[in-house]
Every structure is written in C-alpha cells, then in structure tokens.
Amino acid sequence: MKTKIDLDELFYPKSVAIIGASNTLGKVGNAIMHSMTLRFKGKIYPVNVKETEVMGLKAYKSIKEIPDEVDVAVIAVPAKFVPDVIDECGEKGVKGVVVISAGFKEAGRADLEEELVKRARKWGIRVVGPNCLGVTNLENGFDCNFNPPERQARPKFGPIAFMSQSGAFGAAILDWAARHEVGMSKFISLGNMADLDESDFMLYLKDDPKTKVITAYIEGVKDGRKFFNAAKETTKVKPVIILKAGRTEAGAKAAASHTGSLAGSYKIYQAAFEQTGVLAAKSMRQLFNYAKALAMQSPAKGDRVAIVTNGGGAGVMMSDGLLEAGLKLAEFTEETKEKFRKAIEEGLLPEHMSYKNPVDVIGDAPSSRYETAIRYVLEDPNVDIVVVIALFQSPALDERIVEVMERVKEYGKPIVFVAPGGEYPERMARKIEQKGIPVFETVEDGVDAVYALIKYGRHIYGF
Numbered sequence: 001m002k003t004k005i006d007l008d009e010l011f012y013p014k015s016v017a018i019i020g021a022s023n024t025l026g027k028v029g030n031a032i033m034h035s036m037t038l039r040f041k042g043k044i045y046p047v048n049v050k051e052t053e054v055m056g057l058k059a060y061k062s063i064k065e066i067p068d069e070v071d072v073a074v075i076a077v078p079a080k081f082v083p084d085v086i087d088e089c090g091e092k093g094v095k096g097v098v099v100i101s102a103g104f105k106e107a108g109r110a111d112l113e114e115e116l117v118k119r120a121r122k123w124g125i126r127v128v129g130p131n132c133l134g135v136t137n138l139e140n141g142f143d144c145n146f147n148p149p150e151r152q153a154r155p156k157f158g159p160i161a162f163m164s165q166s167g168a169f170g171a172a173i174l175d176w177a178a179r180h181e182v183g184m185s186k187f188i189s190l191g192n193m194a195d196l197d198e199s200d201f202m203l204y205l206k207d208d209p210k211t212k213v214i215t216a217y218i219e220g221v222k223d224g225r226k227f228f229n230a231a232k233e234t235t236k237v238k239p240v241i242i243l244k245a246g247r248t249e250a251g252a253k254a255a256a257s258h259t260g261s262l263a264g265s266y267k268i269y270q271a272a273f274e275q276t277g278v279l280a281a282k283s284m285r286q287l288f289n290y291a292k293a294l295a296m297q298s299p300a301k302g303d304r305v306a307i308v309t310n311g312g313g314a315g316v317m318m319s320d321g322l323l324e325a326g327l328k329l330a331e332f333t334e335e336t337k338e339k340f341r342k343a344i345e346e347g348l349l350p351e352h353m354s355y356k357n358p359v360d361v362i363g364d365a366p367s368s369r370y371e372t373a374i375r376y377v378l379e380d381p382n383v384d385i386v387v388v389i390a391l392f393q394s395p396a397l398d399e400r401i402v403e404v405m406e407r408v409k410e411y412g413k414p415i416v417f418v419a420p421g422g423e424y425p426e427r428m429a430r431k432i433e434q435k436g437i438p439v440f441e442t443v444e445d446g447v448d449a450v451y452a453l454i455k456y457g458r459h460i461y462g463f
Contacts, residue, residue, distance in 0.1 A: 039141025090123025132191025158183010
C-alpha cells in the first residue's frame, strides 16, 4: 500500500503567525522573527500580548485578532500556555503548528504533552515538536529555526533533507553542510514527536520532488512497526540514511533523558535497517559522505570497483579500505588489459605505470593521461563503479581534469573522486562538484561514498 502524507502547508505556508514574538534580543521569539524575516516572502504576523509592534511589523495580542488567514503558527511561549494557544489556533483555522517551547515530556510533564496533542487532534492540527529547534525550508526561506544565521549558517538549497531528534546536533549538521557547500532541501527538528514523528516526515519526503536523499539523526523511534513500514516503502523510491545514537547501553540511557525517547537495543535497529534498506551511518561525517554520494550519483548496478590514481600509496589505501568494507576490486577483462598494453606501446601511457587494479597513472600524469585510463576502465564490462584519486600537489595535473570528469560522465556509471590535501585541492574539488561528480577529502571518505552507492544499489537492483 502506497502511503502519501501531505504536509505541504507546513513547509510552504503563505502566512505564518509567530506566537511569542519579541523585540528583546536573546529571546527565542526574537530570534525566530529574525530568521523568518530574512528570506521568507509570505506574510508574517507577530503575536505578543504586550507589544503593538515587533521588529517593525504590527503585532497582535492573540492569533484570533489577525484579520487574514494563517497557515502555520510557530509557538514559543511557556509550556503551560501552549494547550490554550493550540485551541486559539484551531479556532483560527490553522492547519499546522511548530511548538518550539520546551517543558513537556522531556521535563517530566508527559501530562502537558498529552493535553497538547488532545487539543490539536480536536482541531485536526498537525504538530511539529514540542521542544524543537523548528523547521527550515531552504527553497522558500520559511525558517523558524531560532539559532541566528551568524552563529549557525544555513546551507544552500539542494537535494538532501535532514531530520533530527536533537536540535543541537541538527544545528551542527546545518553548519557543516553550509561550510562544505552541501545543498539541503528541508531541515526538520523533530523534538519530542508528540504528533508528527520521523516516519510521517519520511513518507512526506518520499514524495517531495525537491528531495533526493533523506537523512536523519535519531535516538529512538516511537512506533517500531510504523517506522519499519515507512522505511520499507521509502527506500524503494529514494535512499534513507540514519545516524542512530544510543547504540550503547550508556548512550541509550542518555537518550531517554534527552528527548524522553526509548532508544531500545541497537541490534533490533540494525536488523530493521538491514531489512528495510536503510543505510546506517556511524558518524556525522559518514552520514554526509553517504548522502553526498547518493545525491550526486546514481546507485551502482554491481559491486566491482576500479581505482585510477596518480599516487600508488593512495591506491593501496583505497584498496584496503574497500576490502575492509566488504567490497571488491574489479578484475579487468583481457580486452581492457590489451588496450592499456597498446597505449603503452604507442607512447600514450608511460611504460612504468601499473594497469592492474588500482591503475596507477603515476605522479607526472597530466589530465589527458587520466582521461585515457578512466575511459578504459569505464568501458570494461567488469567495472560497476570507478574511484578517481587525484593528488593535486603534482604540478603535472592541470585544471583540465575538471572537463575530463565532465566528459567521462557519458558512460553512465557512478564515479567517486578523492582529492586529499589543502586549499588548492579544495578549490579544484568545488569545480569538479559543479560538474556533478562528488569529491571527497580523504580515502576513508571515498570508501564511505563507494559503500553507499553499492549498498543502496544492491537494495534497488538486488545484485
């Protein structure tokens, strides 16, 4: 059964009320107003019982006083007032609320959280939170995240959606994505998940045309069966990558006191991820290595990897990493070996290079030599995915490698590029990424990328 969940009103509102909006710097209601007024083109209505104006906009004592329709309300008032505010939102016809306020289940007030949900259900309102950082749609500027942009950057708009049970971790991910120029579509801080949970958002993002890869940080799921079914359905359409915290007993206890979530045995989660096709990441970096690879390349149709490098040591390290990750190196056909032999005889390739896998085009390789070697391995039917390692420290390797990488995309096989080093490799990496090839800083990151493309490919194509 195909499940579709429509939360478009939450992500694409035309009008938003900020309940608890404030003129006082340092207050959450002020920070939300600041974030909302930066790029959002819809109508913003501050609600504050004492102020007549907030940040230059007319303020209202209650949401019910706003003369126009309101699609979404962002609530940042003390917890004890939230249920009554939800009733007012219901009377106003609001369909979605984001409750930033803390002081519910995570603070021992499960009763208050239950009351909040009861009131929301009565009015047919969907709730994000409570105890959350907010929601950010990078496409339209709807951003009720209360961390100021000068402290926590917003990434550019792109194909990766991220949801997080931890607001602080979510903020760090957004910052990291912005710094690494990784584009994001939507960010959801899940908070206590009193109503909408990770499964609901997964199903929404499954049908979201702006999202190619779904990523999440979770401590525990609320409803195991619901999660299992949602994940199984979603991974048929697009990759889901989850960083699960609380993998140890001590971590699980910490998770319970953090968002009041039951972390459960990690073995159960591992089994569920395996059965549903979810990719399990073990670190923040791995989460993004997986996501970046899958956002920029199509999944591999087999598990045979070829490596082309201008540094023998890096090729050996990549081989080790791939084999340790349970992947395998491709065995080239006789025809491919013959192409290499012939090119060496004709002086197109140097005679002291190695054309076993990894292919070592050696340190003085210009872009043209790379192109020859990459084409030969991509043409080999025994090769499903190629890793190109470029040590840009070599003066022989010029900027034409960027055009080479664009040209070799024509083979339709996934390519992962690894460029270790500092400023110059970083600059070249950005140029190659503009051509649609993901570039990674270390061999280990490259291994992650290949693993993700093969693992998800295996789930989709069943090889």
